[in-house]
Amino acid sequence: MSTPILEVNFNAKEPQTREVSRRTGFAFGGCTRDMTSCAQKGCLINCDRTFTQGAGCQMMVSTLISFSVKDSVVIMHGPVGCGSSSHIIDFSVKAYGTARGVKMSGARWFSTNLTESDVIGGGEEKLKQTILDAERQFRPTAIFILMTCTPAIIGADSHEVVNRRQGESGATLGPPPCPGCKAQVFS
Secondary structure: OOOOOOOOOOOOOOOOOHHHHOOOOOOOOOOHHHHHHHHHOOOOOOOOOOOOOOOOOHHHHHHHHHHOOOOEEEEEEOOHHHHOOHHHHHHHHHHHHHHOOOOOOOOOEEEOOOOHHHHHHOOHHHHHHHHHHHHHHHOOOEEEEEEOHHHHHHOOOHHHHHHHHHOOOOOEEEOOOOOOOOOOOOO
């Protein structure tokens, strides 16, 4: 079976939803008897609903993976709400560590808490200060800087802050690509 060619209408007044543009979906809105034929057509999405981010985003997956690294700290560079699901991940980090025979201290994370003023003026200084705070408080072996959609959309030079700080840091700084608006789909 060949994969259907995705046709893009560059003259459209509105962009396609992410599920359509990347041929993915979090839900199927049909009967199981129809699932096979829909899958063969390259379409397993619920066509009756519009796009929703309620199912999670790429950053949640990157967050969970980053939390699983022993002695690491995660910095969520964006509004504080982007880290709201991290509170429930703490239990998983400890449980999965125990299952692997590794004692984990739980999820250690910071948010740069970008505000409207930071979006307008740039949040690079907040990111630099948050990296310093994480190093001082935890002395981690790795710091994962997760760029949320906000710095990605405004074109913040966050990677330059990370690159400059890498040479001065005792920890390995890792900026995995994860803003949901630009990321590869993980589903």
